[in-house]
Amino acid sequence: MKSISVRLLRIFPTIIIGVLTAFFSGCSLDTRMSTFVPKGPIAETQLDLFMLTVWVTGFIFIAVGGVYTYAIIKFREKPNDNRPLPTQGHGNPLIEIGLIGASIFLLVVIAVPTLQGIWFTHDTPDDPESRMGSWYKGDGLSDEEADNPLIIKVKGYRWWWAFEYPQLGITTANEMVIPAGKVVHLELRSVDVIHSFWLPKIAGKVDLIPGRTNSMWIQAGDNYLNWKEKHGHKADDESLRSEYSSYLEEEIYDYYYGQCAEYCGDSHARMLFRANVVNDDDFTTWVADEKNGHKAPSNMNWDEWYAAYDENPNQLSGDLHEGLKIFMGRGQCASCHQVAGNPRALGVAGPNLTNVGSRMSIAAGWLNHRSDTNNVDLEKQYVNFFKWIKETDVVKPGNLMWRANGGGIGELTDENGELALLTDDEIHKLSLYLQSLK
Ligand code: HEC
Numbered sequence: 001m002k003s004i005s006v007r008l009l010r011i012f013p014t015i016i017i018g019v020l021t022a023f024f025s026g027c028s029l030d031t032r033m034s035t036f037v038p039k040g041p042i043a044e045t046q047l048d049l050f051m052l053t054v055w056v057t058g059f060i061f062i063a064v065g066g067v068y069t070y071a072i073i074k075f076r077e078k079p080n081d082n083r084p085l086p087t088q089g090h091g092n093p094l095i096e097i098g099l100i101g102a103s104i105f106l107l108v109v110i111a112v113p114t115l116q117g118i119w120f121t122h123d124t125p126d127d128p129e130s131r132m133g134s135w136y137k138g139d140g141l142s143d144e145e146a147d148n149p150l151i152i153k154v155k156g157y158r159w160w161w162a163f164e165y166p167q168l169g170i171t172t173a174n175e176m177v178i179p180a181g182k183v184v185h186l187e188l189r190s191v192d193v194i195h196s197f198w199l200p201k202i203a204g205k206v207d208l209i210p211g212r213t214n215s216m217w218i219q220a221g222d223n224y225l226n227w228k229e230k231h232g233h234k235a236d237d238e239s240l241r242s243e244y245s246s247y248l249e250e251e252i253y254d255y256y257y258g259q260c261a262e263y264c265g266d267s268h269a270r271m272l273f274r275a276n277v278v279n280d281d282d283f284t285t286w287v288a289d290e291k292n293g294h295k296a297p298s299n300m301n302w303d304e305w306y307a308a309y310d311e312n313p314n315q316l317s318g319d320l321h322e323g324l325k326i327f328m329g330r331g332q333c334a335s336c337h338q339v340a341g342n343p344r345a346l347g348v349a350g351p352n353l354t355n356v357g358s359r360m361s362i363a364a365g366w367l368n369h370r371s372d373t374n375n376v377d378l379e380k381q382y383v384n385f386f387k388w389i390k391e392t393d394v395v396k397p398g399n400l401m402w403r404a405n406g407g408g409i410g411e412l413t414d415e416n417g418e419l420a421l422l423t424d425d426e427i428h429k430l431s432l433y434l435q436s437l438k
Protein backbone atom coordinates (compact mmCIF):
# COMPACT_ATOMS: atom_id res chain seq x y z
CA MET A 1 0.00 0.00 0.00
CA LYS A 2 2.60 2.39 1.16
CA SER A 3 4.78 1.92 -1.88
CA ILE A 4 1.89 2.84 -4.20
CA SER A 5 1.18 6.10 -2.40
CA VAL A 6 4.88 6.91 -2.32
CA ARG A 7 5.10 6.27 -6.03
CA LEU A 8 2.04 8.43 -6.64
CA LEU A 9 3.65 11.15 -4.60
CA ARG A 10 6.74 10.94 -6.79
CA ILE A 11 4.94 11.27 -10.09
CA PHE A 12 2.64 13.98 -8.76
CA PRO A 13 4.94 16.88 -9.77
CA THR A 14 5.23 15.41 -13.26
CA ILE A 15 1.44 15.30 -13.57
CA ILE A 16 1.12 18.88 -12.38
CA ILE A 17 3.77 20.10 -14.78
CA GLY A 18 2.12 18.16 -17.62
CA VAL A 19 -1.30 19.67 -16.91
CA LEU A 20 0.09 23.19 -16.57
CA THR A 21 2.05 22.87 -19.80
CA ALA A 22 -1.05 21.73 -21.63
CA PHE A 23 -2.98 24.58 -20.06
CA PHE A 24 -0.51 27.35 -20.85
CA SER A 25 0.21 26.12 -24.36
CA GLY A 26 -3.14 27.78 -25.13
CA CYS A 27 -1.57 31.13 -24.30
CA SER A 28 0.41 33.12 -26.76
CA LEU A 29 2.19 36.37 -26.13
CA ASP A 30 1.59 37.53 -29.66
CA THR A 31 -2.15 38.01 -29.86
CA ARG A 32 -3.92 41.02 -31.30
CA MET A 33 -4.46 42.56 -27.89
CA SER A 34 -1.19 41.55 -26.31
CA THR A 35 0.71 44.06 -24.23
CA PHE A 36 3.83 41.95 -24.74
CA VAL A 37 4.20 43.01 -28.35
CA PRO A 38 4.36 46.80 -28.01
CA LYS A 39 4.06 48.84 -31.19
CA GLY A 40 4.91 52.28 -29.95
CA PRO A 41 6.90 54.22 -27.35
CA ILE A 42 4.12 54.36 -24.75
CA ALA A 43 3.34 50.66 -24.84
CA GLU A 44 7.09 50.00 -24.72
CA THR A 45 7.57 52.16 -21.64
CA GLN A 46 4.65 50.42 -19.99
CA LEU A 47 6.02 46.98 -20.86
CA ASP A 48 9.48 47.88 -19.55
CA LEU A 49 8.00 49.06 -16.30
CA PHE A 50 5.92 45.94 -16.03
CA MET A 51 8.93 43.70 -16.61
CA LEU A 52 11.01 45.61 -14.09
CA THR A 53 8.28 45.06 -11.51
CA VAL A 54 8.10 41.39 -12.44
CA TRP A 55 11.86 41.00 -11.91
CA VAL A 56 11.89 42.86 -8.60
CA THR A 57 8.90 41.03 -7.18
CA GLY A 58 10.21 37.76 -8.63
CA PHE A 59 13.46 38.34 -6.79
CA ILE A 60 11.59 39.03 -3.54
CA PHE A 61 9.50 35.92 -4.04
CA ILE A 62 12.51 33.72 -4.55
CA ALA A 63 14.56 35.28 -1.74
CA VAL A 64 11.80 35.12 0.86
CA GLY A 65 10.49 31.77 -0.39
CA GLY A 66 14.04 30.38 -0.37
CA VAL A 67 14.72 31.37 3.24
CA TYR A 68 11.34 30.06 4.24
CA THR A 69 11.82 26.70 2.52
CA TYR A 70 15.29 26.40 3.97
CA ALA A 71 13.96 27.00 7.47
CA ILE A 72 11.13 24.52 7.06
CA ILE A 73 13.43 21.78 5.86
CA LYS A 74 16.28 22.44 8.22
CA PHE A 75 14.24 22.80 11.38
CA ARG A 76 11.47 20.29 10.80
CA GLU A 77 11.02 17.63 13.41
CA LYS A 78 12.74 14.35 12.70
CA PRO A 79 11.85 10.92 14.14
CA ASN A 80 13.38 10.58 17.58
CA ASP A 81 14.38 14.21 17.50
CA ASN A 82 15.76 15.17 20.87
CA ARG A 83 17.06 18.57 19.92
CA PRO A 84 15.98 21.29 22.36
CA LEU A 85 13.93 24.22 21.07
CA PRO A 86 16.21 26.93 19.65
CA THR A 87 16.67 30.03 21.76
CA GLN A 88 13.63 32.26 21.40
CA GLY A 89 14.75 35.73 20.28
CA HIS A 90 12.97 39.07 20.10
CA GLY A 91 14.27 40.34 16.82
CA ASN A 92 17.69 41.19 15.59
CA PRO A 93 18.15 44.95 15.05
CA LEU A 94 20.68 44.46 12.31
CA ILE A 95 18.44 42.14 10.30
CA GLU A 96 15.38 44.30 10.85
CA ILE A 97 17.01 47.51 9.81
CA GLY A 98 18.62 45.67 6.93
CA LEU A 99 15.22 44.36 5.73
CA ILE A 100 13.59 47.77 6.06
CA GLY A 101 16.46 49.26 4.11
CA ALA A 102 16.22 46.58 1.43
CA SER A 103 12.44 47.09 1.07
CA ILE A 104 12.86 50.83 0.69
CA PHE A 105 15.60 50.31 -1.84
CA LEU A 106 13.43 47.96 -3.90
CA LEU A 107 10.49 50.36 -3.76
CA VAL A 108 12.71 53.16 -5.00
CA VAL A 109 13.93 50.93 -7.82
CA ILE A 110 10.31 50.61 -8.92
CA ALA A 111 9.19 54.14 -8.05
CA VAL A 112 11.72 56.10 -10.08
CA PRO A 113 10.91 54.58 -13.47
CA THR A 114 7.20 54.61 -12.55
CA LEU A 115 7.25 58.36 -12.03
CA GLN A 116 9.35 58.86 -15.14
CA GLY A 117 6.84 56.74 -17.04
CA ILE A 118 3.90 58.76 -15.72
CA TRP A 119 5.48 62.02 -16.86
CA PHE A 120 6.55 60.55 -20.16
CA THR A 121 3.07 59.31 -21.00
CA HIS A 122 1.36 62.44 -19.71
CA ASP A 123 3.11 65.18 -21.64
CA THR A 124 2.54 65.13 -25.37
CA PRO A 125 6.02 65.66 -26.84
CA ASP A 126 6.66 68.34 -29.41
CA ASP A 127 8.12 66.23 -32.16
CA PRO A 128 8.93 68.28 -35.28
CA GLU A 129 8.21 65.36 -37.60
CA SER A 130 4.78 64.93 -36.04
CA ARG A 131 3.61 68.51 -36.56
CA MET A 132 0.65 68.40 -38.93
CA GLY A 133 2.34 70.83 -41.30
CA SER A 134 5.24 68.51 -41.89
CA TRP A 135 3.37 65.43 -42.98
CA TYR A 136 -0.33 66.10 -43.63
CA LYS A 137 -0.73 66.58 -47.34
CA GLY A 138 -4.41 67.48 -47.59
CA ASP A 139 -5.82 70.98 -47.51
CA GLY A 140 -7.99 72.80 -45.03
CA LEU A 141 -5.38 73.06 -42.30
CA SER A 142 -4.95 76.48 -40.66
CA ASP A 143 -1.43 77.87 -40.17
CA GLU A 144 -1.86 77.69 -36.44
CA GLU A 145 -2.66 74.01 -36.57
CA ALA A 146 0.30 73.26 -38.78
CA ASP A 147 2.51 73.45 -35.68
CA ASN A 148 0.41 71.04 -33.64
CA PRO A 149 0.30 67.28 -33.73
CA LEU A 150 -2.85 65.57 -34.90
CA ILE A 151 -5.56 65.96 -32.25
CA ILE A 152 -8.38 63.47 -31.83
CA LYS A 153 -11.27 63.98 -29.46
CA VAL A 154 -12.33 60.59 -28.22
CA LYS A 155 -15.85 60.41 -26.83
CA GLY A 156 -17.17 57.40 -25.00
CA TYR A 157 -20.86 56.50 -25.30
CA ARG A 158 -22.74 53.47 -24.06
CA TRP A 159 -21.46 51.34 -25.99
CA TRP A 160 -19.50 52.87 -28.77
CA TRP A 161 -16.86 55.48 -29.55
CA ALA A 162 -16.85 58.73 -31.47
CA PHE A 163 -13.56 60.04 -32.87
CA GLU A 164 -13.59 63.70 -33.82
CA TYR A 165 -10.72 65.30 -35.73
CA PRO A 166 -11.31 68.99 -34.93
CA GLN A 167 -8.42 70.27 -37.08
CA LEU A 168 -9.80 68.46 -40.11
CA GLY A 169 -13.50 68.92 -39.46
CA ILE A 170 -14.41 65.25 -39.60
CA THR A 171 -15.92 62.72 -37.21
CA THR A 172 -15.90 58.99 -37.39
CA ALA A 173 -16.95 56.18 -35.09
CA ASN A 174 -15.44 53.02 -33.69
CA GLU A 175 -12.60 52.83 -36.20
CA MET A 176 -10.06 55.60 -35.84
CA VAL A 177 -7.46 56.14 -38.51
CA ILE A 178 -4.01 57.42 -37.55
CA PRO A 179 -0.73 57.93 -39.38
CA ALA A 180 2.16 55.64 -38.45
CA GLY A 181 5.15 57.03 -36.57
CA LYS A 182 3.43 60.31 -35.63
CA VAL A 183 2.55 61.64 -32.22
CA VAL A 184 -1.22 61.92 -31.84
CA HIS A 185 -2.76 63.87 -28.99
CA LEU A 186 -6.00 62.47 -27.60
CA GLU A 187 -8.62 64.31 -25.55
CA LEU A 188 -10.89 61.88 -23.81
CA ARG A 189 -14.39 62.63 -22.64
CA SER A 190 -17.45 60.65 -21.74
CA VAL A 191 -21.01 61.45 -22.66
CA ASP A 192 -22.56 59.23 -20.01
CA VAL A 193 -20.72 56.91 -17.62
CA ILE A 194 -17.04 56.18 -17.05
CA HIS A 195 -15.31 54.33 -19.88
CA SER A 196 -11.64 53.62 -20.42
CA PHE A 197 -9.56 53.86 -23.57
CA TRP A 198 -7.28 50.89 -24.06
CA LEU A 199 -5.38 50.08 -27.23
CA PRO A 200 -3.10 47.39 -25.82
CA LYS A 201 -0.35 47.31 -28.41
CA ILE A 202 -0.08 51.09 -28.56
CA ALA A 203 -1.15 52.57 -25.23
CA GLY A 204 -3.43 52.24 -22.30
CA LYS A 205 -5.39 52.90 -20.21
CA VAL A 206 -6.91 56.29 -19.57
CA ASP A 207 -10.42 56.76 -18.22
CA LEU A 208 -13.10 58.82 -19.89
CA ILE A 209 -14.89 60.57 -17.07
CA PRO A 210 -18.13 62.57 -17.30
CA GLY A 211 -17.58 66.30 -16.85
CA ARG A 212 -13.84 66.09 -17.22
CA THR A 213 -11.36 66.00 -20.08
CA ASN A 214 -8.43 63.65 -19.75
CA SER A 215 -5.63 63.64 -22.23
CA MET A 216 -2.97 61.26 -23.43
CA TRP A 217 -0.80 60.80 -26.45
CA ILE A 218 -0.22 57.79 -28.61
CA GLN A 219 2.19 56.91 -31.33
CA ALA A 220 2.08 53.81 -33.48
CA GLY A 221 5.70 52.90 -34.14
CA ASP A 222 8.79 55.03 -33.64
CA ASN A 223 9.46 58.25 -35.44
CA TYR A 224 12.49 58.37 -37.70
CA LEU A 225 14.89 59.79 -35.10
CA ASN A 226 14.02 57.33 -32.36
CA TRP A 227 14.10 54.45 -34.75
CA LYS A 228 17.56 55.54 -35.93
CA GLU A 229 18.83 55.87 -32.40
CA LYS A 230 17.47 52.49 -31.40
CA HIS A 231 19.26 50.81 -34.25
CA GLY A 232 22.50 52.66 -33.65
CA HIS A 233 22.49 54.40 -37.04
CA LYS A 234 24.35 57.67 -37.18
CA ALA A 235 24.68 58.84 -40.75
CA ASP A 236 21.59 60.11 -42.48
CA ASP A 237 21.30 58.90 -46.01
CA GLU A 238 18.58 57.92 -48.39
CA SER A 239 18.94 54.20 -47.85
CA LEU A 240 18.27 54.68 -44.16
CA ARG A 241 15.04 56.51 -44.92
CA SER A 242 13.86 53.64 -47.05
CA GLU A 243 14.86 51.16 -44.38
CA TYR A 244 12.72 53.18 -41.98
CA SER A 245 9.82 53.06 -44.42
CA SER A 246 10.03 49.31 -44.66
CA TYR A 247 10.11 49.08 -40.87
CA LEU A 248 6.81 51.00 -40.80
CA GLU A 249 5.39 48.88 -43.57
CA GLU A 250 6.36 45.52 -42.12
CA GLU A 251 5.83 46.13 -38.44
CA ILE A 252 3.52 49.05 -37.92
CA TYR A 253 0.85 49.51 -40.61
CA ASP A 254 -1.91 47.38 -39.23
CA TYR A 255 -5.39 47.13 -37.85
CA TYR A 256 -5.18 47.34 -34.07
CA TYR A 257 -7.76 46.14 -31.57
CA GLY A 258 -8.95 48.27 -28.67
CA GLN A 259 -11.46 47.79 -25.92
CA CYS A 260 -13.32 49.74 -23.26
CA ALA A 261 -11.54 48.79 -20.06
CA GLU A 262 -13.90 50.12 -17.43
CA TYR A 263 -17.17 48.35 -16.71
CA CYS A 264 -19.90 50.56 -18.13
CA GLY A 265 -23.11 48.53 -18.25
CA ASP A 266 -24.91 45.83 -20.23
CA SER A 267 -22.80 45.75 -23.36
CA HIS A 268 -19.48 46.84 -21.88
CA ALA A 269 -17.79 43.66 -23.11
CA ARG A 270 -18.97 44.53 -26.62
CA MET A 271 -17.62 48.07 -26.59
CA LEU A 272 -14.58 47.58 -28.77
CA PHE A 273 -12.83 49.83 -31.23
CA ARG A 274 -10.15 49.71 -33.89
CA ALA A 275 -7.21 51.81 -34.87
CA ASN A 276 -6.23 51.61 -38.48
CA VAL A 277 -2.60 52.70 -38.72
CA VAL A 278 -1.74 53.84 -42.22
CA ASN A 279 0.88 55.84 -44.12
CA ASP A 280 0.67 59.61 -44.59
CA ASP A 281 -0.80 59.38 -48.08
CA ASP A 282 -3.50 56.93 -47.12
CA PHE A 283 -4.37 59.11 -44.16
CA THR A 284 -4.74 62.15 -46.39
CA THR A 285 -6.93 60.21 -48.82
CA TRP A 286 -9.05 58.93 -45.99
CA VAL A 287 -9.62 62.46 -44.64
CA ALA A 288 -10.62 63.69 -48.09
CA ASP A 289 -13.12 60.82 -48.44
CA GLU A 290 -14.63 61.58 -45.07
CA LYS A 291 -14.93 65.27 -45.92
CA ASN A 292 -16.51 64.65 -49.30
CA GLY A 293 -19.15 62.43 -47.79
CA HIS A 294 -21.75 60.95 -50.09
CA LYS A 295 -24.09 61.82 -52.88
CA ALA A 296 -27.59 60.39 -53.13
CA PRO A 297 -27.97 57.07 -55.02
CA SER A 298 -27.57 57.19 -58.82
CA ASN A 299 -25.08 60.00 -58.20
CA MET A 300 -27.90 62.51 -57.74
CA ASN A 301 -27.15 65.67 -55.86
CA TRP A 302 -29.08 66.13 -52.66
CA ASP A 303 -31.24 69.06 -53.77
CA GLU A 304 -32.57 67.00 -56.66
CA TRP A 305 -33.07 63.97 -54.52
CA TYR A 306 -34.96 65.79 -51.76
CA ALA A 307 -37.08 67.68 -54.30
CA ALA A 308 -38.19 64.32 -55.68
CA TYR A 309 -38.57 62.80 -52.22
CA ASP A 310 -40.71 65.65 -50.91
CA GLU A 311 -42.85 65.81 -53.99
CA ASN A 312 -43.51 62.12 -54.49
CA PRO A 313 -41.11 59.51 -53.15
CA ASN A 314 -42.49 56.88 -55.51
CA GLN A 315 -40.52 58.41 -58.37
CA LEU A 316 -37.36 57.21 -56.63
CA SER A 317 -37.13 53.49 -57.26
CA GLY A 318 -34.46 50.82 -57.07
CA ASP A 319 -33.01 49.19 -53.97
CA LEU A 320 -30.63 52.00 -52.99
CA HIS A 321 -33.26 54.71 -53.32
CA GLU A 322 -35.70 52.55 -51.38
CA GLY A 323 -33.06 51.95 -48.72
CA LEU A 324 -32.37 55.64 -48.38
CA LYS A 325 -36.07 56.43 -48.19
CA ILE A 326 -36.44 54.05 -45.25
CA PHE A 327 -33.29 55.52 -43.70
CA MET A 328 -34.75 59.03 -43.87
CA GLY A 329 -38.36 58.12 -43.17
CA ARG A 330 -39.93 55.06 -41.69
CA GLY A 331 -36.77 53.70 -40.04
CA GLN A 332 -36.01 57.07 -38.39
CA CYS A 333 -32.34 56.24 -38.78
CA ALA A 334 -31.36 59.80 -39.70
CA SER A 335 -32.70 61.12 -36.42
CA CYS A 336 -29.82 59.40 -34.63
CA HIS A 337 -27.19 59.07 -37.36
CA GLN A 338 -25.17 61.53 -39.34
CA VAL A 339 -23.95 60.92 -42.88
CA ALA A 340 -21.62 63.55 -44.32
CA GLY A 341 -23.06 65.12 -47.45
CA ASN A 342 -26.66 64.28 -46.66
CA PRO A 343 -28.10 67.59 -45.40
CA ARG A 344 -30.93 65.96 -43.48
CA ALA A 345 -29.05 63.11 -41.80
CA LEU A 346 -27.84 65.01 -38.77
CA GLY A 347 -28.59 62.83 -35.75
CA VAL A 348 -25.97 62.64 -33.05
CA ALA A 349 -27.31 59.98 -30.69
CA GLY A 350 -25.62 57.21 -32.67
CA PRO A 351 -22.32 56.69 -34.50
CA ASN A 352 -21.53 58.80 -37.55
CA LEU A 353 -22.18 56.57 -40.56
CA THR A 354 -20.07 58.39 -43.15
CA ASN A 355 -18.21 55.70 -45.09
CA VAL A 356 -19.59 53.00 -42.82
CA GLY A 357 -19.41 50.73 -45.88
CA SER A 358 -15.61 50.94 -45.86
CA ARG A 359 -15.25 50.08 -42.21
CA MET A 360 -14.25 46.54 -41.44
CA SER A 361 -16.53 46.16 -38.44
CA ILE A 362 -19.74 47.62 -37.02
CA ALA A 363 -21.48 47.74 -33.66
CA ALA A 364 -18.31 49.09 -32.04
CA GLY A 365 -16.11 46.32 -33.38
CA TRP A 366 -18.42 43.57 -32.26
CA LEU A 367 -19.51 42.46 -35.74
CA ASN A 368 -16.50 41.91 -37.93
CA HIS A 369 -16.26 41.71 -41.67
CA ARG A 370 -12.58 42.02 -42.30
CA SER A 371 -11.18 39.66 -44.91
CA ASP A 372 -7.81 37.94 -44.68
CA THR A 373 -6.41 40.51 -47.07
CA ASN A 374 -7.42 43.43 -44.85
CA ASN A 375 -10.42 44.35 -46.98
CA VAL A 376 -14.14 44.39 -46.47
CA ASP A 377 -15.66 40.95 -46.96
CA LEU A 378 -18.84 42.09 -48.71
CA GLU A 379 -20.90 39.01 -48.00
CA LYS A 380 -20.14 39.06 -44.34
CA GLN A 381 -20.72 42.79 -44.24
CA TYR A 382 -24.21 42.38 -45.67
CA VAL A 383 -25.02 39.66 -43.13
CA ASN A 384 -23.72 41.88 -40.32
CA PHE A 385 -25.74 44.93 -41.36
CA PHE A 386 -28.82 42.78 -41.69
CA LYS A 387 -28.35 41.11 -38.35
CA TRP A 388 -27.57 44.39 -36.64
CA ILE A 389 -30.69 46.16 -37.89
CA LYS A 390 -32.96 43.19 -37.36
CA GLU A 391 -31.94 42.31 -33.83
CA THR A 392 -29.63 44.90 -32.35
CA ASP A 393 -30.94 43.95 -28.93
CA VAL A 394 -29.64 40.41 -29.37
CA VAL A 395 -26.30 41.48 -30.82
CA LYS A 396 -25.71 43.99 -28.04
CA PRO A 397 -28.07 43.64 -25.10
CA GLY A 398 -29.43 46.90 -23.78
CA ASN A 399 -27.98 49.00 -26.58
CA LEU A 400 -29.49 52.42 -27.12
CA MET A 401 -30.32 51.98 -30.77
CA TRP A 402 -32.89 49.29 -30.12
CA ARG A 403 -34.66 51.22 -27.42
CA ALA A 404 -33.44 54.67 -26.53
CA ASN A 405 -35.53 56.86 -24.26
CA GLY A 406 -38.70 57.48 -26.19
CA GLY A 407 -37.56 55.93 -29.45
CA GLY A 408 -35.30 53.50 -31.16
CA ILE A 409 -36.06 50.97 -33.82
CA GLY A 410 -37.53 48.52 -31.33
CA GLU A 411 -40.50 50.85 -31.04
CA LEU A 412 -41.26 51.75 -34.65
CA THR A 413 -44.96 52.18 -35.26
CA ASP A 414 -47.20 52.38 -38.29
CA GLU A 415 -49.66 55.19 -39.14
CA ASN A 416 -52.13 53.84 -36.58
CA GLY A 417 -49.59 53.87 -33.80
CA GLU A 418 -49.35 50.06 -33.80
CA LEU A 419 -45.94 48.48 -33.24
CA ALA A 420 -44.52 47.77 -36.71
CA LEU A 421 -40.95 46.58 -36.81
CA LEU A 422 -38.98 46.76 -40.04
CA THR A 423 -39.72 43.91 -42.44
CA ASP A 424 -36.96 41.71 -43.83
CA ASP A 425 -37.39 43.36 -47.20
CA GLU A 426 -36.91 46.81 -45.66
CA ILE A 427 -33.86 45.61 -43.76
CA HIS A 428 -32.46 44.13 -46.96
CA LYS A 429 -32.72 47.50 -48.72
CA LEU A 430 -31.28 49.35 -45.77
CA SER A 431 -28.33 46.97 -45.68
CA LEU A 432 -27.65 47.49 -49.36
CA TYR A 433 -27.82 51.23 -48.88
CA LEU A 434 -25.41 51.15 -45.94
CA GLN A 435 -23.01 49.01 -47.98
CA SER A 436 -23.03 51.68 -50.65
CA LEU A 437 -21.71 54.29 -48.19
CA LYS A 438 -18.05 54.04 -49.09
C1 HEC B 1 -32.51 56.02 -31.11
C2 HEC B 1 -31.38 56.35 -31.92
C3 HEC B 1 -31.08 55.43 -33.09
C4 HEC B 1 -31.88 55.12 -34.16
C5 HEC B 1 -33.32 55.57 -34.42
C6 HEC B 1 -31.09 54.30 -35.03
N1 HEC B 1 -29.85 54.10 -34.50
FE1 HEC B 1 -28.34 53.06 -35.33
N2 HEC B 1 -27.25 53.30 -33.68
C7 HEC B 1 -27.64 54.01 -32.55
C8 HEC B 1 -26.67 53.79 -31.50
C9 HEC B 1 -26.75 54.37 -30.09
C10 HEC B 1 -25.70 52.92 -32.03
C11 HEC B 1 -24.49 52.35 -31.30
C12 HEC B 1 -24.90 51.04 -30.69
C13 HEC B 1 -23.79 50.31 -30.02
O1 HEC B 1 -22.83 49.92 -30.71
O2 HEC B 1 -23.85 50.15 -28.80
C14 HEC B 1 -26.08 52.66 -33.39
C15 HEC B 1 -25.31 51.89 -34.29
C16 HEC B 1 -25.63 51.72 -35.61
C17 HEC B 1 -24.76 51.11 -36.58
C18 HEC B 1 -23.34 50.59 -36.33
C19 HEC B 1 -22.38 51.71 -36.55
C20 HEC B 1 -20.99 51.44 -36.11
O3 HEC B 1 -20.08 52.19 -36.51
O4 HEC B 1 -20.74 50.53 -35.31
C21 HEC B 1 -25.45 51.08 -37.76
C22 HEC B 1 -24.94 50.55 -39.09
C23 HEC B 1 -26.74 51.67 -37.52
N3 HEC B 1 -26.81 52.06 -36.20
C24 HEC B 1 -27.74 51.80 -38.47
C25 HEC B 1 -29.02 52.25 -38.18
C26 HEC B 1 -30.13 52.16 -39.10
C27 HEC B 1 -30.08 51.56 -40.48
C28 HEC B 1 -31.19 52.70 -38.45
C29 HEC B 1 -32.60 52.84 -38.96
C30 HEC B 1 -33.31 51.61 -39.13
C31 HEC B 1 -30.75 53.15 -37.15
N4 HEC B 1 -29.42 52.85 -37.02
C32 HEC B 1 -31.55 53.79 -36.22
C33 HEC B 1 -28.74 54.80 -32.44
C34 HEC B 1 -29.82 54.77 -33.31
Ligand SMILES: [Cu+2]
Binds near residue numbers: 196263
Ligand atom coordinates in the same frame (compact mmCIF):
# COMPACT_ATOMS: atom_id res chain seq x y z
CU1 LIG C 1 -17.38 51.54 -21.88
